[in-house]
Structures are given as structure tokens and as C-alpha cells.
Amino acid sequence: MSKKTSWTLKDAEDYYGFKRWGGSHFSVDPKGCLCVHPMGDDRKIRILDVVREAASMGLRPPLTIRVQDLLRRRVIQLNEAFAKAVESEDYKGRYRGVFPIKVNQLREVVEEILDAGEPFGFGIEAGSKPELLIALALTESRDSLLICNGYKDEEFIELALMGRKLGKQTVLVVEQVSEVDAIIRMARRMGVTPHIGIRVKLATAGEGKWAESTGENAKFGLTASEIMAAVEKLRRARMTDALRLVHFHIGSQVPNIATIKKAVVEAARYYCELAKMGFPMGLLDVGGGLGIDYDGSRSAYESSMNYSMEVYARDVVAHVKQVCEAARVPVPDIVSESGRALVAPHSILIFEAVDRIARDGNAGRPPKGKPHQVIRELEAILRNKRGYDPLERFHDAKEKRDEAHSRFTLGYLSLEQRAYVDRLYWQICRDLRAQMASHADVPDELARLDSMLAEQYVCNFSVFQSLLDHWALDQLFPIAPIHRLGERPTVQATLADITCDSDGKVDDFIDLEDVRRTLALHPLRKGEPYYIGAFMVGAYQDIMGDLHNLFGRVNEAHVFLEDDEADGFYIEEAIPGYSVERILGMIQYNAEDLCRMLKRQVDRATRADSVKPREGVAMVDLYERLIRGSTYLIPEREARPRPTAKARRGR
Numbered sequence: 001m002s003k004k005t006s007w008t009l010k011d012a013e014d015y016y017g018f019k020r021w022g023g024s025h026f027s028v029d030p031k032g033c034l035c036v037h038p039m040g041d042d043r044k045i046r047i048l049d050v051v052r053e054a055a056s057m058g059l060r061p062p063l064t065i066r067v068q069d070l071l072r073r074r075v076i077q078l079n080e081a082f083a084k085a086v087e088s089e090d091y092k093g094r095y096r097g098v099f100p101i102k103v104n105q106l107r108e109v110v111e112e113i114l115d116a117g118e119p120f121g122f123g124i125e126a127g128s129k130p131e132l133l134i135a136l137a138l139t140e141s142r143d144s145l146l147i148c149n150g151y152k153d154e155e156f157i158e159l160a161l162m163g164r165k166l167g168k169q170t171v172l173v174v175e176q177v178s179e180v181d182a183i184i185r186m187a188r189r190m191g192v193t194p195h196i197g198i199r200v201k202l203a204t205a206g207e208g209k210w211a212e213s214t215g216e217n218a219k220f221g222l223t224a225s226e227i228m229a230a231v232e233k234l235r236r237a238r239m240t241d242a243l244r245l246v247h248f249h250i251g252s253q254v255p256n257i258a259t260i261k262k263a264v265v266e267a268a269r270y271y272c273e274l275a276k277m278g279f280p281m282g283l284l285d286v287g288g289g290l291g292i293d294y295d296g297s298r299s300a301y302e303s304s305m306n307y308s309m310e311v312y313a314r315d316v317v318a319h320v321k322q323v324c325e326a327a328r329v330p331v332p333d334i335v336s337e338s339g340r341a342l343v344a345p346h347s348i349l350i351f352e353a354v355d356r357i358a359r360d361g362n363a364g365r366p367p368k369g370k371p372h373q374v375i376r377e378l379e380a381i382l383r384n385k386r387g388y389d390p391l392e393r394f395h396d397a398k399e400k401r402d403e404a405h406s407r408f409t410l411g412y413l414s415l416e417q418r419a420y421v422d423r424l425y426w427q428i429c430r431d432l433r434a435q436m437a438s439h440a441d442v443p444d445e446l447a448r449l450d451s452m453l454a455e456q457y458v459c460n461f462s463v464f465q466s467l468l469d470h471w472a473l474d475q476l477f478p479i480a481p482i483h484r485l486g487e488r489p490t491v492q493a494t495l496a497d498i499t500c501d502s503d504g505k506v507d508d509f510i511d512l513e514d515v516r517r518t519l520a521l522h523p524l525r526k527g528e529p530y531y532i533g534a535f536m537v538g539a540y541q542d543i544m545g546d547l548h549n550l551f552g553r554v555n556e557a558h559v560f561l562e563d564d565e566a567d568g569f570y571i572e573e574a575i576p577g578y579s580v581e582r583i584l585g586m587i588q589y590n591a592e593d594l595c596r597m598l599k600r601q602v603d604r605a606t607r608a609d610s611v612k613p614r615e616g617v618a619m620v621d622l623y624e625r626l627i628r629g630s631t632y633l634i635p636e637r638e639a640r641p642r643p644t645a646k647a648r649r650g651r
């Protein structure tokens with residue numbers, strides 16, 4: 001950020017990276033508000049308007065906004081990318097994608113994907129019994145695949161084979177050799193021919209944060225000799241016509257296209273070998289891994305990707321074709337299980353910054369009385385700017401502050417004096433930072449002053465509920481204010497959530513290179529909400545959040561473009577977040593019982609005359625109202641008006 005000229009909307013776009021990570025889907029309007037363009041064209045929705053509309057329906061932030069048209073757009077984009085690749089490579093097979101439901105199982109998300117994918121025969125991938133139960137009911141189309149991965153017991157297999165009986169294209173992907181016996185046994189019992197796939201353990205190593213899904217020690221998949229054993233079992237059972245598919249998954253968010261190419265070639269070799277052994281085959285499943293460019297750098301860095309969806313499709317199709325041609329094997333239909341790439345962009349988390357934790361202000365006046373030696377020394381360090389090596393000045397200040405702290409502990413310094421010492425120290429640090437601002441080569445310790453001096457904005461949400469991977473994996477998400485973008489953001493801040501956990505914070509932010517330790521935000525104004533968005537949170541975050549501190553699922557608004565109106569939208573679905581009562585129920589508390597227990601105590605206090613009857617009633621009312629309410633904070637400006645002293649006295 002340059003200090004010289006005035007701040008423009010373009011500066012905001014550049015600083016927060018809206019165009020880089022958001023492509024054609026985000027823009028800033030003349031009022032300084034962030035807009036989402038669901039279809040990537042001119043039609044747009046102002047996010048602040050959605051927040052206000054949702055609030056008028058009783059859904060205040062933290063709020064998940066699902067941009068359903070954007071979700072549809074991604075499904076169509078993926079299918080079209082593969083269709084184009086099939087055409088340009090003159091590929092003789094088809095693309096038959098499936099949505100790995102574990103990435104976001106919410107009904108409205110899955111239904112939207114299936115609806116948008118209907119013309120393409122888009123199917124579902126399930127990895128557990130509950131997921132398969134959803135998938136079986138929701139897939140009526142006979143043209144789409146239903147791929148079953150994950151560990152399977154007899155019930156899982158029976159359920160999948162029931163799908164075959166209903167005429168569905170259910171494929172049971174074998175993850176361990178023992179599953180082959182179970183499938184053969186259950187298929188015989190039910191009198192149905194199963195469709196079986198084999199997940200191969202590739203030698204190609206994955207890359208990025210989620211790379212452990214591959215290699216010798218992977219949890220899933222069969223080695224070459226295990227595949228030979230599985231194949232032998234099928235032969236002995238005279239079920240060779242069951243084998244249809246080869247599958248691999250090298251992990252999510254693969255940043256480097258070279259890794260994908262290598263894995264596709266290796267898996268295609270497995271496919272060709274099995275086809276040459278005489279199995280019917282027909283399907284090659286390249287799993288997930290298609291990435292999202294969270295930081296917008298288009299690099300092979302772990303929160304980015306060095307390829308587009310179109311390049312991905314073309315490379316997959318071209319390499320499968322090459323390998324099959326060389327082996328003189330007819331090409332398979334290609335299946336992919338892209339989850340993150342489909343659902344991440346559609347979901348936006350909005351939360352409000354409700355307070356700030358600032359550093360001590362300037363040194364101000366010294367305490368009365370004769371100043372202590374250590375104070376005089378710190379004052380000298382503050383005054384003495386010229387000709388003092390900055391790093392040395394910092395070290396000296398730190399040393400003196402440490403000395404003062406131990407003197408306080410030993411009883412030689414008063415609380416007032418210690419407070420003054422701290423203020424002196426922070427003023428020296430701010431001084432140093434200002435001095436370093438114009439330097440090109442800042443020593444590491446001084447570079448860290450930025451985050452040391454940063455303010456913390458306290459934000460009304462829980463990292464553990466809504467941004468779990470930021471905590472668990474240090475995953476970076478784009479984060480930016482959704483309004484006031486025409487104003488220069490002058491406060492360097494990090495974010496603290498409202499859990500009582502020191503890990504409940506965000507202090508790493510996307511940047512074009514490396515990572516930012518602070519984010520420039522706007523000063524908070526009294527009585528006026530300040531809304532911040534976390535973007536591309538539709539994959540995994542929606543589903544994996546936990547109830548740390550008993551903060552529940554957040555409110556949700558599902559938004560559609562309104563076609564008749566310029567820049568219009570409507571909220572089709574409003575889903576209230578978890579009430580306290582609901583959360584308590586999950587951990588075995590009954591709200592009514594709790595209310596009764598509380599009331600008993602109030603009654604006792606009333607009888608003992610330590611609480612007036614009127615007060616007692618109000619206490620029980622309050623308790624009952626809050627137990628039915630939200631788990632999150634209610635901002636001060638929205639708190640229920642308290643009766644004035646006069647009203648309270650009146651009868």
C-alpha cells in the first residue's frame with residue numbers, strides 16, 4: 001500500500017486480491033461494497049444487502065451465505081471443461097463425474113449439484129453408510145454413477161447391491177482385498193452381479209497438505225500383488241464380468257499439475273493391464289485433487305494451483321488416451337471425484353468484528369516521584385533516535401523492560417511504574433516500526449514488530465466451528481471486509497474469535513508471495529457493524545466444524561439471482577443456526593430440566609426473601625429466553641432495551 005495518493009476501489013481490489021482468487025465472480029461497487037457475480041457475468045449481488053435481508057429475517061451473523069447459482073455454475077463449468085477436452089482430443093469415451101458427498105453433505109448443496117449436473121449424468125461418490133443412504137435415495141437418474149469408496153462392512157455392501165437391483169450404476173470400489181470375499185458372498189446371496197472397482201496404491205507421491213493419501217503406507221488401496229490376489233478371487237468365483245473400474249485418489253488440493261499427470265499415467269497403466277487380462281472394465285476414476293486457488297497466486301504453493309480446471313481436464317483426457325493407445329486398449333469413460341473445486345467457492349462466511357484489543361498507547365506522563373533507574377534508561381532509549389542502530393535499540397529496550405518486570409516481581413517497582421514501563425516499551429516499538437517502513441532490508445526481529453504491534457479484532461464466530469482447517473492445517477482462506485472498501489484500511493490487525501481458546505484466531509492471511517501476518521482493516525465505529533467475509537469455505541469447513549465452547553452451527557441464507565431485476569436476489573432458504581437448547585441436547589442436557597432446576601433455586605431464594613418475587617420471575621424469564629437463543633454474541637446495538645429506572649419503579 002502506498003501512502004502518497006488517495007485510496008481507490010482498485011487499491012482495495014488489489015490489496016484483498018478479489019480478482020486474483022475470485023476471478024470474474026467478485027467486484028467492488030462504487031459504494032465500496034463487495035459484490036458476488038454468481039455466473040461470472042455482469043449480474044451481481046451486493047453481499048451487504050444479503051446480510052441485511054437475512055438479519056431482517058432474524059438471521060444475524062455469523063452467517064453462511066450460499067450462492068446457489070455459483071454452485072450450479074461450477075458444476076456446469078467442470079462438465080463443460082471435460083466435454084471440451086473429450087472433443088478436442090478426439091477421445092472416444094465420455095466424462096462421467098461424481099460429487100464426493102463428504103466434501104459437503106448438506107441437502108440443499110447436494111440437490112443443487114445433482115440438479116445442475118442432470119444433463120451431464122453427474123453422479124455421487126459415497127464413503128460411508130450414512131452417505132450411501134443419502135446417495136441411494138437422491139439418485140433417481142439411471143444414467144449417473146454411484147461410486148462407493150471407503151471401508152465397507154456387509155451392510156454397506158448389501159445396500160450398494162440393493163442399488164444394483166434397483167437398476168442403478170453402483171460401483172463398489174475395493175479398498176482392501178478382504179472386501180472382495182464379502183462382495184462375492186453378498187452378491188451370491190442376493191443373486192445380483194456386482195460392479196467392482198479397484199483402488200490402486202500408486203507409487204506417484206501426492207503433494208501439498210493432503211498428500212498422505214498415497215504411497216506405501218497409505219490407508220487405502222491395493223498394491224500390485226494385492227490386485228493380482230483380488231483378481232484371482234474373482235476368477236475363482238466366476239465373477240470376472242464384475243470388474244469395471246480402476247480408481248485412485250492422491251489427496252486433495254494438488255497444487256502441481258505435474259503430479260496429476262504422473263498419477264493419471266500410472267493409473268491408466270493399471271487400467272490397461274486389467275483390460276488386457278480380459279476383464280470388461282470401461283471406467284477409469286481419477287479421484288479428487290482438483291484444486292482451488294485460495295491465494296490467487298497461480299503457483300504450485302500449497303494454497304494455490306498452477307493449472308486451471310480446463311487444463312486439468314485436458315491433461316487427464318490426453319494422458320489416458322496416450323497410455324491406452326500405446327497399449328492398444330479401447331479408452332475408458334473417465335470419472336472424476338472433484339469435491340473441493342465444485343463446492344468451495346459458493347459459500348461465504350460473514351462475521352462481525354465486535355471489539356478490538358489494542359496495544360498500550362503512548363508513554364504519556366511518568367508516575368510522580370523520583371523515577372527509578374530502569375525507567376530513566378528506557379526514557380533515554382525512547383528519546384535517543386539518531387545514530388542508534390535500530391536492532392540494537394530494540395534489544396536494549398527489550399532488555400530494560402525484562403529487567404523492570406523482574407524488579408516488579410521482587411517488589412522494587414510499583415504497579416503504576418510497571419504500567420509506565422510497558423507504555424514506554426511499546427512506544428519505542430512503534431517508533432522503530434515507523435523508522436523501518438522506508439527501509440528495504442529489515443532485520444527479521446524488527447519485521448515481526450508488525451504482528452507484535454497489530455491490534456486484534458474480536459470477531460463474533462468460532463474458528464473451530466466455521467474455519468476448522470485454518471486451525472487444524474493452517475489452511476489459508478481469503479478474508480476481507482465486505483464494505484467500506486472505498487476507505488483506506490488503516491489498522492493492521494489479526495482476528496480473534498470468541499472461544500476461550502488461544503488457538504481461536506486468524507493471524508495468517510493470503511498474499512501473492514508467502515503469507516501476511518496481519519490484515520489491513522478499517523477502524524471500528526461505535527454503533528455501526530463492521531462485517532468481514534471469509535471466502536471459499538464451502539468445502540469441508542461446512543461439515544467438519546465442532547462445538548468447542550458449545551458454539552453451534554451458524555445461521556444460513558441460500559441466495560439466488562433474481563432474473564427480472566437488475567442486481568436483484570432472493571433468499572430461498574433461511575436456516576437458523578443451532579440454539580443453545582439444541583446444543584445442550586447433543587450432550588445429554590434437557591433444556592426443560594435445566595429450567596426447572598434453575599426455577600427451584602429462584603423459588604428458594606424468593607421464599608428466603610433474598611430475591612423479590614418480581615425479580616425472580618425476571619430471572620426465570622431471562623434463563624428461558626437465553627436457552628432458546630443463539631450461542632453467539634448479540635451485538636450491543638441489538639441487545640434488548642433494558643427497562644429504565646423510571647419504568648422499573650412504575651407499576
Ligand SMILES: *Cc1c(COP(=O)(O)O)cnc(C)c1O
Nearest residue numbers: 100252253288289337338339340
Ligand atoms: C475426499 C475425497 C475426494 C474429494 O477430493 P477433492 O480434492 O475435494 O476433490 C474424492 N475421492 C475420494 C476417494 C476422497 O476420499
